[in-house]
Amino acid sequence: AQSVSQHNHHVILSEAASLELGCNYSYGGTVNLFWYVQYPGQHLQLLLKYFSGDPLVKGIKGFEAEFIKSKFSFNLRKPSVQWSDTAEYFCAVTEEGTSYDKVIFGPGTSLSVIP
């Protein structure tokens, strides 16, 4: 069965530090990839997505992610984090050919940014 793993359960960074959150998936076919963010007390929001084309995708708030097919990875990056980036981050995938609609989420990475 398809699954999504995220490398870190909890990350703590100081403001202005660089961020990289790891995400790997276990499906060998064509996938669509997402990063969602959940700020404290708010609902899930889309940060960025990859459907096709340039494997380096840019999202909101200065985030970007790179799809590396050979590594089954879709890592999230930000060069300089802010206190307001404190949130839970979820990597997610849908697989092409079966159902676009069944989103498989990773377990999430909790990011705490210290001022």
Add this chain to the structure above:
Amino acid sequence: DTGVSQNPRHKITKRGQNVTFRCDPISEHNRLYWYRQTLGQGPEFLTYFQNEAQLEKSRLLSDRFSAERPKGSFSTLEIQRTEQGDSAMYLCASSVGLAGGPETQYFGPGTRLLVL
């Protein structure tokens, strides 16, 4: 606000009682999804609707769970004879629902259920 809305936002119930949650999707969206999220985990897919038709159900959706979308607009998720293990956040999402392509799902704030 024209996003996905869910009611109630919180529900506390006693074991064995029935509960019903409502989801109102973004108005032009044809697809509607239900997920469940427990503490420390990502959301898990439960079921989805294309208009009023329920097209896929997860094995997580036991026979105590039923979802409807009678007119292709809002949806309800009912849990009968609740158990403590049903305690979770129940999330609703919607997407445009055009044929033949990946889509972005937009999530509501969720209904947090606590079964005592």
